[in-house]
Amino acid sequence: MMKRRIKVSRHSGDLRDGEIAVPLPERPDASLFFIGRIRTPWKRREECPKNPRETDAACTIVLDPRWTDGLKGLESVSHVVVLYWMDRARRDLVLQMPHHYAQGRGTFALRSPVRPNPIAVSVARLLSIEGNKLTVIGLDCIDKTPLLDLKPYFATTDSVPEASVGWHASEKSRFKTAPGSDRRATGRGKSYRQRT
Amino acid sequence: MMKRRIKVSRHSGDLRDGEIAVPLPERPDASLFFIGRIRTPWKRREECPKNPRETDAACTIVLDPRWTDGLKGLESVSHVVVLYWMDRARRDLVLQMPHHYAQGRGTFALRSPVRPNPIAVSVARLLSIEGNKLTVIGLDCIDKTPLLDLKPYFATTDSVPEASVGWHASEKSRFKTAPGSDRRATGRGKSYRQRT
Numbered sequence: 001m002m003k004r005r006i007k008v009s010r011h012s013g014d015l016r017d018g019e020i021a022v023p024l025p026e027r028p029d030a031s032l033f034f035i036g037r038i039r040t041p042w043k044r045r046e047e048c049p050k051n052p053r054e055t056d057a058a059c060t061i062v063l064d065p066r067w068t069d070g071l072k073g074l075e076s077v078s079h080v081v082v083l084y085w086m087d088r089a090r091r092d093l094v095l096q097m098p099h100h101y102a103q104g105r106g107t108f109a110l111r112s113p114v115r116p117n118p119i120a121v122s123v124a125r126l127l128s129i130e131g132n133k134l135t136v137i138g139l140d141c142i143d144k145t146p147l148l149d150l151k152p153y154f155a156t157t158d159s160v161p162e163a164s165v166g167w168h169a170s171e172k173s174r175f176k177t178a179p180g181s182d183r184r185a186t187g188r189g190k191s192y193r194q195r196t
Numbered sequence: 197m198m199k200r201r202i203k204v205s206r207h208s209g210d211l212r213d214g215e216i217a218v219p220l221p222e223r224p225d226a227s228l229f230f231i232g233r234i235r236t237p238w239k240r241r242e243e244c245p246k247n248p249r250e251t252d253a254a255c256t257i258v259l260d261p262r263w264t265d266g267l268k269g270l271e272s273v274s275h276v277v278v279l280y281w282m283d284r285a286r287r288d289l290v291l292q293m294p295h296h297y298a299q300g301r302g303t304f305a306l307r308s309p310v311r312p313n314p315i316a317v318s319v320a321r322l323l324s325i326e327g328n329k330l331t332v333i334g335l336d337c338i339d340k341t342p343l344l345d346l347k348p349y350f351a352t353t354d355s356v357p358e359a360s361v362g363w364h365a366s367e368k369s370r371f372k373t374a375p376g377s378d379r380r381a382t383g384r385g386k387s388y389r390q391r392t
Contacts (some may be wrong), residue, residue: 022262028227029342030281033220033312052353066218067312069290073305076362083315085226094265108346109269116229116263117344119279121317123356146225148313150304155359157248160319163351166272 018104020095024116036063036132036147038084043143052140058127061134061147068132071150075129079153080136082122085146089113101171109167123153214300216291220312232259232328232343234280239339248336254323257330257343264328267346271325275349276332278318281342285309297367305363319349 015021039060042048049055061082063071074080093114095104107115124138134150153159211217235256238244245251257278259267270276289310291300303311320334330346349355 020265022265025229025260025262029230030228030283031224032226032228033287034225035312064221066221067290067304069216069218070303070311071305072291072300072302073363074302076366077305077360078362079356079359081317083313083317087226091229094263095268104268106268106270107266108263109267109273109348111347111350115266115345116231117279119315119345121277121279121347121354123354123359149311149315151307151317152305152361152364153356153359154307154361154364155357158317158319159355159357159359160275160349161351161355161357163275163319163349163355164273165348165350166274167269168348168350170272 015093016097018095018097019093021090021092022094024092032085032148034064034085034146034148035067036061038062038082038139038141038143038145038147040139040141040143040145042141045142048142049140052122052124052138055140056137058135058137059124059139061136061150063132063134063147065132071129071132071134074126074134074150074152077126077152080124080126080134081149081151081153081158082120082124082136082139082147083149083151084120084122084141085148086113086118086120086141087146089115089118091116091118105167119148123158211289212293214291214293215289217286217288218290220288228281228344230260230281230342230344231263232257234258234278234335234337234339234341234343236335236337236339236341238337241338244338245336248318248320248334251336252333254331254333255320255335257332257346259328259330259343261328267325267328267330270322270330270346270348273322273348276320276322276330277345277347277349277354278316278320278332278335278343279345279347280316280318280337281344282309282314282316282337283342285311285314287312287314301363315344319354 039062041057094107096107096112097104122139124136127135235258237253290303292303292306292308293300318335320332323331
């Protein structure tokens with residue numbers, strides 16, 4: 001057992017009308033290691049694609065060399081679950097008012113980066129692995145985003161083609177959102193435009 | 197900004213032949229809040245189902261009441277992405293020897309709970325929400341597992357029915373694994389039997 005000091009950002013920035021912030025717990029419960037960085041073509045959030053299906057840009061996941069042996073066998077998968085950390089997002093909002101949406105939504109009904117634990121989950125297509133570097137398609141995060149985990153994607157349990165998000169379907173028909181923009185269910189992205 | 201002390205478990209338990217452990221980084225990089233607990237029928241890992249499709253048991257996700265407003269709108273989704281924390285798993289293995297498999301696999305090619313950041317990602321079917329409690333089907337974790345996040349599952353970007361895991365398909369044909377046991381790609385589960 002070791003005890004370590006960790007910084008927790010506690011934003012107190014502006015709230016939009018209808019948004020609700022809560023006090024964060026006094027003490028964090030667990031800690032994370034950044035195991036690498038995601039290199040993307042997008043240096044600022046304004047440059048990021050609106051969603052990962054909007055771009056065919058190849059991104060490079062650079063693993064800390066200490067973990068390179070952990071990639072053995074991953075070259076045989078077609079898709080990877082990528083977990084990354086959005087450390088620029090505030091963590092204390094429970095109700096958010098995304099742009100372009102008619103009403104407030106709970107944080108857990110959104111894929112916004114703003115959430116108590118800003119862990120993003122994305123499914124990316126694996127193109128190649130060389131040493132500690134993976135080339136993938138299907139990420140839309142800002143350059144140098146910290147990496148938390150990589151997992152093989154199993155269609156048998158991770159894929160649910162018939163899944164539906166009722167509120168989002170309603171918003172789409174209401175605002176005639178373009179079909180390709182399904183993933184932009186956020187709007188409160190601060191430094192990140194992509195979903196979590 | 198606040199500084200907090202956090203414990204990081206640094207196991208040094210037995211390795212199986214062929215397994216490789218690495219020193220964890222000196223310092224963690226970020227911290228997590230447990231936002232609730234997952235109540236399941238399984239008190240010990242031996243009781244847990246081999247995979248989430250093996251059981252129709254309803255599980256209850258109990259959110260810390262501070263976050264209850266965050267559920268607004270989630271009742272309209274059919275499936276939820278559930279992120280939880282497997283704090284009993286060691287974090288320092290890069291190469292693992294799962295039971296029943298012919299050779300070692302890298303940590304990131306497995307869904308084993310043993311990984312540098314033991315965050316599990318599961319897709320669960322939402323049955324109902326009452327106050328701060330959600331009833332879901334599709335979890336296989338031990339009772340009282342700490343909850344990290346809930347997200348709506350979007351078929352448009354989270355579902356990839358054609359995804360494949362080459363090494364797993366080979367193992368299946370080699371060992372004639374039963375079709376329902378796809379998710380048990382682990383074996384190094386310590387206190388958790390389910391995938392991450």
